[in-house]
Amino acid sequence: MADTPEHTHDDRRYGDHVVVKRHTHVAELVLDRPKAMNAVSTDMARSLTDACHALASDRTVRAVVLTSTHDRAFCVGADLKERNALTDAELLAQRPLARAAYTGVLDLPMPTIAAVHGYALGGGFELALACDVIVADSTAVVGLPEVSVGVIPGGGGTQLLPRRVGAARAAELVFSARRVEAPEARQLGLVDELVEAGDDREAALAMAARFAANSPVGLRAAKRALRVGWGLEFRAGLEVEDAAWRTVAFSPDRAEGVAAFNERRTPRWND
Template sequence: MAEVVLNRSQARNALSTHLAGRIAAACAELATDHSLRAVVLSSADPRAFCVGADLKERAAMRDRDFMAQRLVFRRMFDAVRELPVPTVAAVRGWALGGGMELMLCCDLVVAAEDAVVGVPEVTLGIVPGGGATQLLAKRIGYGKAADLLFTGRKVPATEAERLGLVDRLVPADDVRAQALELAERIAANSPVAVRNARNALRRSLDVDLAAGLDIEDSAWRAAVFSDDRAEGVAAFVERRPAQWPGH
């Protein structure tokens, strides 16, 4: 298991070009680690998970600078989404704009009772560019996504949980520990089974049921003929913890 910690506390983890590049590089490196079983994305700042793009940096940017930064930001969001193992966002305080999109890139969200989330881009004359226009509707449905995207309003943690933006709501001081515990519970299972289940789940979002069932069948076949399946059955019969080969 690994943890990627956003640590630009002086700016509440506002996404500068440099920070986005570092996040992208960290996730790209993790993606090559075949022993990896889960990733937690967290913040060193108790006030904020991430407040979105660094608007102070952008105030001095020209059009060509925006386009150059755009490439870095897309690489960052893609790198988080494309991690090959389950990802858990540990959200405390503000998660706005690109910060909320980083959250949406993760499979699961553990949030503090003091968390506030939102995509306020339209209030600044821009459109979300980290996946919110696509990922929000997949997570909470078209109408609820339209409400958040078109109003730009900020949503408190209790409403975020009710909407389905947050999977687990916990006391503020417990967010990181609960996220790590969740990741560890995932990591204790067969890595072959978990990776294939996650792949089937994610790929099913954009296809009809028949195609989704074919995707599931492929995932089942990959797992059932693996060494992990043999070890899992043996461990169950012998009443001992499984020692997953991972292939």
């Protein structure tokens, strides 16, 4: 795709299992635990949290794409082998670490896109749901099968899924623990864009580049209005929108954007 951003080779590794690759103003957040199909271990959760904190504070990042190095899986969820060896006390102690990883993705202040192929199950699908947009290829298989192993979705799935597909559909998917293949996932709204096998990363990066061409101040303010307004009564949501509008209305980005429009040129945003 012509508008896929160029990789700058300015990569940074967080622990053993997470890498951030830079493509100018787009950051690629890479799950890199291929031997375990990117199952989220305690160490991986810490690394993901650290990477998200670094990205959140980087004003030069205008969009983030969440990708995977495994050719048959985006992420298969929690590392059940690790959890099987934990005592109850250890499992309880691990819980805040796991929550921080999922919240880290959810709270990224810039637009986020998940590039999904193969299995995205349980916590893996919850990582995708934490993103603003999900691009999937034709090999994708998604679902929240936690009740089949005696737990429930604990990475935000019970709250994020109903917001995507409605309460009744979310209940059916969670209670049945079923896996949903790509065509049905697109039909149900579990993913937002469906592409050919192997094209998910490129398509997501191209979408991120289109996002990143816009005002960085505007992008963050728009996301804040969208996310904060989710669960609010309509009028309260309008107040959130108005507050976000006020943060951009008198910013240098608005002045530059209006000037560029009137001068018929591409805006020159400040990083």
